[in-house]
Amino acid sequence: MRDALLIARKDLLAEYRKKESIVSMVFFGFLLLVMLNIAVGVGRELDGEMAAGILWVSIIFSAVLGLGRVLSKEKENRCIDALLLSPVEPEQIYAAKTMVNFIFMAVAEAVLIPAFFVLYGDRFARQVPMLVVVVLLVNIGFSTVGTLFSAITAGTRRNEVLLPLLLFPVITPLMALAVKVTGGLFEDLPYREYSSWLYVIAAFGLIFSGVGYLLFEFVIKEG
Amino acid sequence: MGSSAAFLRIKGLRKSYDGVDALRGIDLDLEMGDFLSLFGPNGAGKTTLIRIMATLLKPGAGTVRVMDFDMEEHPEEFRARLGVISHQSFLYNDLSARENLEFYAALYRVADPAARAEELLGLVGLSDRADSKVSGFSRGMQQRLSIARALINDPVLLLLDEPYTGLDQSASMLLSGHLRRLHDRKRTIVMVTHDLKRGLEAATKVGILSRGRLVYLKDRAELDPREFEHAYLRYLKGVPDA
Numbered sequence: 001m002r003d004a005l006l007i008a009r010k011d012l013l014a015e016y017r018k019k020e021s022i023v024s025m026v027f028f029g030f031l032l033l034v035m036l037n038i039a040v041g042v043g044r045e046l047d048g049e050m051a052a053g054i055l056w057v058s059i060i061f062s063a064v065l066g067l068g069r070v071l072s073k074e075k076e077n078r079c080i081d082a083l084l085l086s087p088v089e090p091e092q093i094y095a096a097k098t099m100v101n102f103i104f105m106a107v108a109e110a111v112l113i114p115a116f117f118v119l120y121g122d123r124f125a126r127q128v129p130m131l132v133v134v135v136l137l138v139n140i141g142f143s144t145v146g147t148l149f150s151a152i153t154a155g156t157r158r159n160e161v162l163l164p165l166l167l168f169p170v171i172t173p174l175m176a177l178a179v180k181v182t183g184g185l186f187e188d189l190p191y192r193e194y195s196s197w198l199y200v201i202a203a204f205g206l207i208f209s210g211v212g213y214l215l216f217e218f219v220i221k222e223g
Numbered sequence: 224m225g226s227s228a229a230f231l232r233i234k235g236l237r238k239s240y241d242g243v244d245a246l247r248g249i250d251l252d253l254e255m256g257d258f259l260s261l262f263g264p265n266g267a268g269k270t271t272l273i274r275i276m277a278t279l280l281k282p283g284a285g286t287v288r289v290m291d292f293d294m295e296e297h298p299e300e301f302r303a304r305l306g307v308i309s310h311q312s313f314l315y316n317d318l319s320a321r322e323n324l325e326f327y328a329a330l331y332r333v334a335d336p337a338a339r340a341e342e343l344l345g346l347v348g349l350s351d352r353a354d355s356k357v358s359g360f361s362r363g364m365q366q367r368l369s370i371a372r373a374l375i376n377d378p379v380l381l382l383l384d385e386p387y388t389g390l391d392q393s394a395s396m397l398l399s400g401h402l403r404r405l406h407d408r409k410r411t412i413v414m415v416t417h418d419l420k421r422g423l424e425a426a427t428k429v430g431i432l433s434r435g436r437l438v439y440l441k442d443r444a445e446l447d448p449r450e451f452e453h454a455y456l457r458y459l460k461g462v463p464d465a
Binding site: 003006007010013014017018073076077078079081082083084085086087088089221 | 277278279280281299300302303305307309311312313314315316317318322326327329330331332372
C-alpha cells in the first residue's frame with residue numbers, strides 16, 4: 001500500500017498545482033445540472049427518482065472527464081513505463097489510480113451535490129448522512145471499474161471516445177442502483193426500503209476491485 | 224545455475240507482432256562490467272530487445288536472466304537493479320526536478336530520497352533549477368534529469384535506447400562522462416544507438432542487429448572501426464541475412 005500512496009500523492013500534488021481535472025469535472029457537472037434543470041422546467045416539482053437520475057447523470061458524466069486524464073497523464077513522456085520499470089507491482093499502480101479517481105469524484109461531488117440542492121430544491125436534502133454513504137459506495141464502484149477501463153483505452157488513439165463507449169454499458173447497473181437508492185432517500189423512505197440495493201452497490205465495488213486488481217497488469221502492459 | 228558466470232544471459236529470444244517477427248532468436252551473454260553498443264537499421268528489433276530486457280514486453284519465446292535471476296520469475300527484484308534511459312524522459316512535467324527525483328527514489332526505496340535527489344541534481348548540473356517545473360526545461364535539461372532519474376537506484380544493469388537523440392553537445396558529453404564512470408564502476412551497460420562514434424568510443428562489445436537477428440558481435444578490442452563501419456553500412460542498406 002505504501003507504493004500506491006506514493007503514486008496517489010504524486011498525482012494529487014500535480015492536480016493541486018494545475019487543477020485541470022477537478023475544475024473541468026465541476027464545471028461540466030454544474031453545466032449539466034443547469035441544462036437538465038432547464039430541460040425539465042425550472043421550478044417544476046420533481047419526484048425523488050427523477051431528481052436522483054438528474055443528479056447521477058451529472059455526477060457520472062463529469063466523472064468520466066477526470067477518469068480519462070488520470071492515466072493519460074502517465075502516458076506523457078511515457079511515465080507509465082517508468083512506473084512499470086520500477087519495483088512497484090502493477091496492482092499498486094491500479095490501487096493508486098483508483099484512489100485518485102475516487103478522490104477527484106468526491107471533491108467534485110462536494111460542489112455538485114450542494115449545487116443540486118440549490119437548483120432543484122432543498123426538500124431533497126433529507127437524509128444527507130445516508131446520501132454521503134451512498135455517494136461514497138457508488139464512487140468506489142465507479143472508480144474501480146473506471147480505472148480499469150481507462151487503462152484499457154489509455155493507449156488508444158481515440159481514448160476520449162472509446163472510454164465512455166466501453167464504460168457506460170458496464171456501469172449502467174451501478175447507475176440504476178444509485179438512482180433507485182438515492183430516489184428513496186429523496187422521498188425520505190425508511191432504510192429497509194432501499195437497504196438491499198445498497199448492499200448490491202457495495203458488492204459491485206467489491207467485485208470490480210478484485211477484477212481490476214487481478215486484470216490491471218495484463219491491461220497496462222504491452223503484449 | 225548457468226554453466227558460466229555470465230551476468231546477463233539471453234537465450235533463444237523471440238518476439239513477433241501480428242505474425243511479423245521482430246526478434247528471431249537472440250542469444251547473448253554479457254559479463255559484469257561489459258558495455259555493449261548495439262547498432263542496426265530501423266525496424267531491426269533493437270527497441271523490442273531493450274523493452275523485453277526491461278520487462279516492459281513479454282517475449283514470445285526464450286529467456287533473459289540477470290545474475291541467474293529469470294526476469295519473468297522475479298520481475299520486482301530484477302527491476303530494482305535496473306536503470307533505463309530512453310529518448311523519452313519518463314518525467315512528470317507538472318512536478319519540479321527535485322520532486323521527480325524524490326518520487327522515484329521513494330519508489331525504489333532509497334534510504335534517504337531527499338539526499339539522493341540532491342546528490343544527483345548536483346551530478347547532472349541541475350542544482351540551481353531543482354525547484355523549477357520540468358515543463359519549463361529544455362530538451363537537454365530534461366535528458367540530464369532523466370539520466371539522474373535512471374541512476375536513482377544505482378543500477379547494476381543500465382539499458383539505453385537511443386539516449387543521444389535530441390541532446391545538445393554539452394548534454395551528450397555529460398551523458399558520455401556518466402556512462403564512462405558507470406562502466407569504470409563495473410556496471411553492465413547495453414546501449415542501442417545509431418551514433419557510430421559515440422557507440423564505439425565507450426563499448427567493450429559491439430553488435431549489429433538486423434531483421435531480428437544478432438548478425439554481428441565482437442569485442443571492441445578486436446574490432447577494426449573501418450571494417451565495422453563497412454559491415455554496418457551493408458546492413459543499413461539491407462543486405463540479406465547470411
